[in-house]
Amino acid sequence: MSFLDAVFLFFTGLAAVAAAAILFSRNVFRSALWLLVCLMSVAGIYVLSLAEFLAVTQILIYAGGILVIILFGIMLTTRISGKPLLVQHRHVISGSLAAIGLFALLSLYLSQLPTAGTTLEPQPIATLGLHVFSEYALAFEVAGVLLLVALVGAAVIASELKSKT
């Protein structure tokens, strides 16, 4: 087993453990920090799977953007009492049954997956950029418009403005 394989296994295990820790932690703030660990280890897996640009995007947008928004949300929805925000669980048995059943079905399918294929060669990031701005130019523009609409919508929803009518 080479060094890269060991690093890959480490990140895989860390992601799985962090996902389980999100589930078992009752403190919302700690869950968000465990999600950060999970996202970072997934970014590490991306680096080892020849998707460096995706890894950087993952760290910038998920860890830098979404996690900060979620932490703001936690702080704004906690009553100011100094106590940590604890979460209760419900539907534990039916939820576990659904998740375990889905995982069993998925593993049944994944166990029959063909292992052949043409593996990806390392490519410069410029190739990815050319893809995005030539083949996927329309999707890129639409995604930009969608981002604008979502941000304006979020600002309007969260603001205190009263309607004039």
Place this chain on the structure above:
Amino acid sequence: MQAYTLMVYLAAFLFCMGLLIVIIKRNAIMVLLGIELMFNAANLNLVAFNRQYGPQLDGQVFALFVIIIAVCEAAVGLALVLRIYRYYQTSMPDQFSELKG
């Protein structure tokens, strides 16, 4: 076991964990965390299959767009959670029952 097999199994595990979090946690923000986890599982699948099949980079481009959609979802979802919290003074999804028949 090949690396990509491990990746798709990890993606399946992360997806099931996200589903379980969405179902059993009684807090709207935890539900959003679970949805982010499921988005990540989907992205991991895209990257794994792109690694295994083909010299094209379509899977990675698709994963990039998935990340963009996830940002939109998180922003709008958190705004809704804040709005609802201000109105009902709670962030437990079970208690937003005004529209229940």
